[in-house]
Amino acid sequence: MGTTLLTNAGGLFIQGEHLNQALRGQDISSNCTLLDPSFVLIKDGLIKDYGAIGHAPDRADEIIDLHGKFILPGFVDSHTHTVFAGSREKEMVARSLGKSYQEIAQEGGGILNSAAKLRNMSEDELYDAAVIRIQRILAKGTTTLEIKSGYGLSYEAELKMLRVIKRLKENLPINIYASLLAAHALPKEFADNRAAYISMITDRLIPEVAYQGLADFVDVFCEKIAFSAAETEQILEAGQRHGLVGKIHSNQFTSIGGIEAAIKHRALSVDHLEHLPQHDIDLLGQSDLVATLLPQAAFFLSDPMPPARKLIDAGATIALATDFNPGSSPGYSMPFIMTLACAKMGLTPIEALAAMTINAAASLNQAGQFGSITRGKRADLIITKSMPSLAYMAYAFSEEHIDQVYAAGERIH
Ligand code: NIG
C-alpha cells in the first residue's frame, strides 16, 4: 500500500496531539477544534500526518483534492443491537394508543417477541439481514460498530447470535465488537426460577463464550423490568473472571444501583441514563466509566433526554450511540444522533462529535487505536459533502452529509 493524500479539506476535526484516552467534562471544548484548510496523509492504513495545508507534502502515490469538504474521524457507534430477526412497528402503534414500553415488555412483547422470532431463523438468514443493515450503517459514516446478542435468551440461541456477529466481524470492512447480552430479559421458561437463568449465564454461557472468543464484552439490562443490581453484579463478576469487561444498560427507567455495580466490577461504560438522580451524576463525575447516552431511544419512547450538560459539568466522560434495535430505537444514523444531542441535550456540535468518536472508542477500550485524527491511529475517516460548518451537519438533519468513508485507509463508501 502506498500513500494517499487528502488535501484542500475545508475543515479537519482535531482533538489534541497524541490523544489516546477519553476527553472528560470540559476537556472536549478545550481540546477539540476544526482546522481549515488542511490535509491528512494516509500510509499503510494509518494516519501518517495531518495539519494545515501549508505543511502538506508535495507528493503522494494518490492525491485527492477535497475542494473544501470536511474530514472527520469515522463515527464509533458503541451500542447497537444490529443483529435481529424483524421489525416491531406494531409496538409503536400500541404505544400511540397508550401502552408503555414497560407494559408491552411485561405482556411478553418487546425483547421476548424478538427472541421468539430469532429462534426460528437460521444463522445464514440472520447474517444476510445484518449485512444489508451494516452496508447502510457504514454509508452513514460509522466505521466502528458494537453489536450485542440478547435476542437469543438461551444457551444455544445466544451462541448462534454471537457466531453471526463473528462472521460479520470477519467479512465486513468496518471494526465490529461483540457483547454478550444474555441478561437482556428473563425468558418465559425461567419465570419461576430467575436464579437458574443467571447461573446458566455465569456458569455455562460466559465460560463457553470466552473459550470460543465469541465476545469482547458482557452486558446486562439492569432495570426493574429486567435484572437487579445484585444479579448484574453476579454477571459482571463472572465476566471479569473470564476476561469479558462489562458495558451495561442502566438507568433507562429507574435508578436501582447499576452504576455502583459497574464501578465495583470495573466496567467500561453505563449506557442509557435517561433517569439519573444527582447522586448518580456525581458518581459518574468521579469514576472512569464512560456515560453512553442514547438520545434516540429517549426520543422514540418519549422519555426524558439523558442529562448530558449536567454530566459534562460534573466532569464525567460522555459518549453518544444509536442503540439501533427494533424495539426502542429503530435507526442507525449517527448524524441524526448529533442532531438530537445538539437540539435536545444542549451539546455543541464539537462536544457531540467528540462523544461519537474518541469517547465512544474509549467505551470499547480502543481510544489508542481509533476515534480521532491522530498520527499512528487507524485511518478511519469520513469525508463530508460540501457544507458551510460542522454545525450544519447537526442542523440540516434531512440532508445526506456523508460523501466518502475510509476504513483503515481503504475507501469503503
Ligand atoms: O437498549 N433497554 C434494553 N434494550 C434495548 C431495547 C431492546 C428492545 O426493545 O428490543 C435498548 O433500548
Ligand code: FE
Ligand atoms: Fe441497548
